Amino acid sequence: xxxxxxxxxxxxxxxxxxxxxxxxxxxxxxxxxxxxxxxxxxxxxxxxxxxxxxxxxxxxxxxxxxxxxxxxxxxxxxxxxxxxxxxxxxxxxxxxxxxxxxxxxxxxxxxxxxxxxxxxxxxxxxxxxxxxxxxxxxxxxxxxxxxxxxxxxxxxxxxxxxxxxxxxxxxxxxxxxxxxxxxxxxxxxxxxxxxxxxxxxxxxxxxxxxxxxxxxxxxxxxxxxxxxxxxxxxxxxxxxxxxxxxxxxxxxxxxxxxxxxxxxxxxxxxxxxxxxxxxxxxxxxxxxxxxxxxxxxxxxxxxxxxxxxxxxxxxxxxxxxxxxxxxxxxxxxxxxxxxxxxxxxxxxxxxxxxxxxxxxxxxxxxxxxxxxxxxxxxxxxxxxxxxxxxxxxxxxxxxxxxxxxxxxxxxxxxxxxxxxx
Amino acid sequence: xxxxxxxxxxxxxxxxxxxxxxxxxxxxxxxxxxxxxxxxxxxxxxxxxxxxxxxxxxxxxxxxxxxxxxxxxxxxxxxxxxxxxxxxxxxxxxxxxxxxxxxxxxxxxxxxxxxxxxxxxxxxxxxxxxxxxxxxxxxxxxxxxxxxxxxxxxxxxxxxxxxxxxxxxxxxxxxxxxxxxxxxxxxxxxxxxxxxxxxxxxxxxxxxxxxxxxxxxxxxxxxxxxxxxxxxxxxxxxxxxxxxxxxxxxxxxxxxxxxxxxxxxxxxxxxxxxxxxxxxxxxxxxxxxxxxxxxxxxxxxxxxxxxxxxxxxxxxxxxxxxxxxxxxxxxxxxxxxxxxxxxxxxxxxxxxxxxxxxxxxxxxxxxxxxxxxxxxxxxxxxxxxxxxxxxxxxxxxxxxxxxxxxxxxxxxxxxxxxxxx
Numbered sequence: 111x112x113x114x115x116x117x118x119x120x121x122x123x124x125x126x127x128x129x130x131x132x133x134x135x136x137x138x139x140x141x142x143x144x145x146x147x148x149x150x151x152x153x154x155x156x157x158x159x160x161x162x163x164x165x166x167x168x169x170x171x172x173x174x175x176x177x178x179x180x181x182x183x184x185x186x187x188x189x190x191x192x193x194x195x196x197x198x199x200x201x202x203x204x205x206x207x208x209x210x211x212x213x214x215x216x217x218x219x220x221x222x223x224x225x226x227x228x229x230x231x232x233x234x235x236x237x238x239x240x241x242x243x244x245x246x247x248x249x250x251x252x253x254x255x256x257x258x259x260x261x262x263x264x265x266x267x268x269x270x271x272x273x274x275x276x277x278x279x280x281x282x283x284x285x286x287x288x289x290x291x292x293x294x295x296x297x298x299x300x301x302x303x304x305x306x307x308x309x310x311x312x313x314x315x316x317x318x319x320x321x322x323x324x325x326x327x328x329x330x331x332x333x334x335x336x337x338x339x340x341x342x343x344x345x346x347x348x349x350x351x352x353x354x355x356x357x358x359x360x361x362x363x364x365x366x367x368x369x370x371x372x373x374x375x376x377x378x379x380x381x382x383x384x385x386x387x388x389x390x391x392x393x394x395x396x397x398x399x400x401x402x403x404x405x406x407x408x409x410x411x412x413x414x415x416x417x418x419x420x421x422x423x424x425x426x427x428x429x430x431x432x433x434x435x436x437x438x439x440x441x442x443x444x445x446x447x448x449x450x451x452x453x454x455x456x457x458x459x460x461x462x463x464x465x466x467x468x469x470x471x472x473x474x475x476x477x478x479x480x481x482x483x484x485x486x487x488x489x490x491x492x493x494x495x496x497x498x499x500x501x502x503x504x505x506x507x508x509x510x511x512x513x514x515x516x517x518x519x520x521x522x523x524x525x526x527x528x529x530x531x
Numbered sequence: 532x533x534x535x536x537x538x539x540x541x542x543x544x545x546x547x548x549x550x551x552x553x554x555x556x557x558x559x560x561x562x563x564x565x566x567x568x569x570x571x572x573x574x575x576x577x578x579x580x581x582x583x584x585x586x587x588x589x590x591x592x593x594x595x596x597x598x599x600x601x602x603x604x605x606x607x608x609x610x611x612x613x614x615x616x617x618x619x620x621x622x623x624x625x626x627x628x629x630x631x632x633x634x635x636x637x638x639x640x641x642x643x644x645x646x647x648x649x650x651x652x653x654x655x656x657x658x659x660x661x662x663x664x665x666x667x668x669x670x671x672x673x674x675x676x677x678x679x680x681x682x683x684x685x686x687x688x689x690x691x692x693x694x695x696x697x698x699x700x701x702x703x704x705x706x707x708x709x710x711x712x713x714x715x716x717x718x719x720x721x722x723x724x725x726x727x728x729x730x731x732x733x734x735x736x737x738x739x740x741x742x743x744x745x746x747x748x749x750x751x752x753x754x755x756x757x758x759x760x761x762x763x764x765x766x767x768x769x770x771x772x773x774x775x776x777x778x779x780x781x782x783x784x785x786x787x788x789x790x791x792x793x794x795x796x797x798x799x800x801x802x803x804x805x806x807x808x809x810x811x812x813x814x815x816x817x818x819x820x821x822x823x824x825x826x827x828x829x830x831x832x833x834x835x836x837x838x839x840x841x842x843x844x845x846x847x848x849x850x851x852x853x854x855x856x857x858x859x860x861x862x863x864x865x866x867x868x869x870x871x872x873x874x875x876x877x878x879x880x881x882x883x884x885x886x887x888x889x890x891x892x893x894x895x896x897x898x899x900x901x902x903x904x905x906x907x908x909x910x911x912x913x914x915x916x917x918x919x920x921x922x923x924x925x926x927x928x929x930x931x932x933x934x935x936x937x938x939x940x941x942x943x944x945x946x947x948x949x950x951x952x
Binding site for chain 1: 615
């Protein structure tokens with residue numbers, strides 16, 4: 111990058127909503143998106159006429175092959191009454207809706223549109239775990255998926271390399287899982303809402319009820335070490351290192367900053383919108399970092415004039431526990447090889463100096479892939495507006511939050527910074 | 532639309548290229564895109580450093596299910612050496628790359644980027660006709676494809692409705708086919724390069740060689756009426772009303788207008804970028820027009836301040852012969868119900884008053900769906916720069932051309948106007 115990238119016209123978020131994330135056998139993508147959309151409309155403090163929306167950007171990754179239906183832009187624009195206005199689908203694997211957010215920002219910053227709806231949706235849980243695992247592997251490069259690399263294996267390899275380079279162990283990964291599950295009960299929209307201790311207690315209770323041998327775990331770590339309770343998926347990724355299969359939708363209403371206060375007294379301003387691409391593990395000299403995330407961070411920090419220390423909290427793409435650690439380092443929150451120590455020291459907890467994934471993260475909130483990018487930004491919206499309920503960060507003068515979204519094996523990464531003024 | 536939409540910063544096309552369109556069993560999407568990219572780079576008159584490209588937008592529709600690989604943005608950014616710069620896939624069925632063009636325009640007009648590569652690719656011909664027909668039906672709405680409506684049937688229904696409303700017949704559709712095939716031999720990149728008369732002569736010659744009964748067609752119309760030579764696909768769509776299954780790629784290099792002349796003395800300016808969405812046939816009170824095309828036209832004319840009569844020539848999405856007629860009307864080139872008469876009167880021929888599909892159209896040039904939108908704009912580029920070779924339009928002061936791209940059953944339509952100054 112040769113110059114500091116700027117937008118000709120500033121853009122703000124004026125509304126946001128999401129469906130519950132989880133497994134919903136009776137809901138399809140339309141049902142889920144309408145849930146998110148209705149909440150987003152209702153969140154516009156001063157109200158808005160849906161007819162003021164000029165266009166839709168929709169992130170989706172798997173509907174072509176999981177539900178045998180493509181071309182979702184106009185299907186969603188139809189169900190929410192936006193036809194004949196334009197509807198564009200973006201796809202960047204699990205970063206699909208971070209791309210829709212970014213295109214919505216460009217469309218407004220260009221001067222062409224004033225108000226744009228951006229979001230994403232995914233409908234995954236009606237497929238078997240095997241089908242989902244194979245389907246998601248379409249997001250890897252042809253040099254990975256075609257030779258049998260699916261995502262648990264990819265992140266298992268990354269964790270192994272990270273362990274080898276920095277001396278971390280599985281014991282350190284557990285800290286990510288335990289931390290995410292501590293935030294989980296506080297997010298009413300999340301897929302999993304129990305701490306690891308609560309899960310343990312429920313298991314013990316169930317064993318007692320059934321007259322089975324009662325587990326003797328003394329703490330979370332013992333539970334997570336237990337191969338029966340926490341089986342290996344792809345070493346060293348065990349079950350509780352992996353995010354679940356989820357259905358869900360999320361959306362945001364963007365407006366030109368110059369009109370944002372017509373709709374709300376509490377707009378959030380889009381101050382950084384970085385994106386990068388990557389070649390995949392086969393072409394990476396070192397798989398303990400993501401070039402695409404580093405580039406996205408550089409673009410976003412460059413645009414905003416902010417530094418990593420200025421980001422007060424962030425959602426970070428934790429499809430697997432190791433991903434959270436590696437990406438925190440790529441974003442500059444911690445030095446390479448220091449991320450796992452930061453988690454261990456509690457710095458990324460809700461009461462730490464750099465809270466990460468207050469939503470519970472993909473691990474607990476769920477990961478309906480096309481909805482995840484905007485879903486992460488929704489957590490930033492909630493926190494910055496002081497509307498995060500029980501999980502509200504106890505930070506005085508909370509002004510700047512960010513979200514990092516990953517697609518594939520680092521093929522697409524985004525970093526988006528929002529500011530409250 | 533309440534206001535005249537404008538861009539904060541003008542955008543120009545400074546380079547363009549395409550692969551041959553056709554059926555290439557030995558080429559994949561990467562091979563095809565590299566062909567197009569190399570030609571685009573070479574077309575930049577004053578030369579350019581590929582490192583000046585800030586980002587990629589890539590249209591693709593079917594690769595997820597036809598070649599079992601998704602997330603094509605970074606795969607293409609990798610093969611052309613663009614990593615770690617951002618690469619975003621857009622999907623709007625057969626309009627996927629018109630969307631990538633439009634997003635590239637927004638990204639530059641927003642001020643964020645200066646030079647963006649946009650394009651599309653599709654790799655379809657390795658599948659059977661049945662698989663392609665079923666796969667493309669993923670672009671219809673859930674209320675069409677799921678009840679057995681594939682595209683030949685959709686456009687058969689549209690043609691039947693059009694015939695019924697306006698008194699046109701299959702004889703009129705033939706005029707579209709004959710006209711497209713007249714342009715076909717003049718396009719060296721096209722999939723089919725024979726006139727109907729040449730096809731007839733070859734068939735007669737082959738019958739003679741094989742000692743088979745020699746056909747007695749007197750002219751093109753007799754050939755096209757012959758059920759053996761031109762079998763019915765979905766009445767009234769016969770074989771020669773339908774575009775082929777194709778592989779191919781096309782791309783363009785966009786730049787901020789303020790720097791465009793650093794790269795070429797002959798940039799083309801993007802003066803209109805309309806897009807609309809539609810609900811599908813099941814929800815249309817009248818299927819003889821496309822609401823999405825009308826909306827896209829309104830946006831593009833509104834932005835440019837131009838009227839239909841100002842468009843000197845246009846590529847119009849002719850996936851089926853009837854589509855060309857209906858969309859010409861939707862774009863305002865001819866009144867509703869007058870399009871078929873205009874073709875009959877020769878107005879849309881290369882020497883007519885409103886030349887349409889000088890490239891040979893999707894019918895002859897081919898329709899690698901994700902590449903089509905930018906492929907159409909490439910014809911406009913060639914004509915406006917006087918580089919269309921044998922098919923160069925004989926119009927003095929050729930300044931304004933356009934391209935219309937359709938996705939699905941009118942789910943996505945775009946209309947893009949380019950100007951030479």
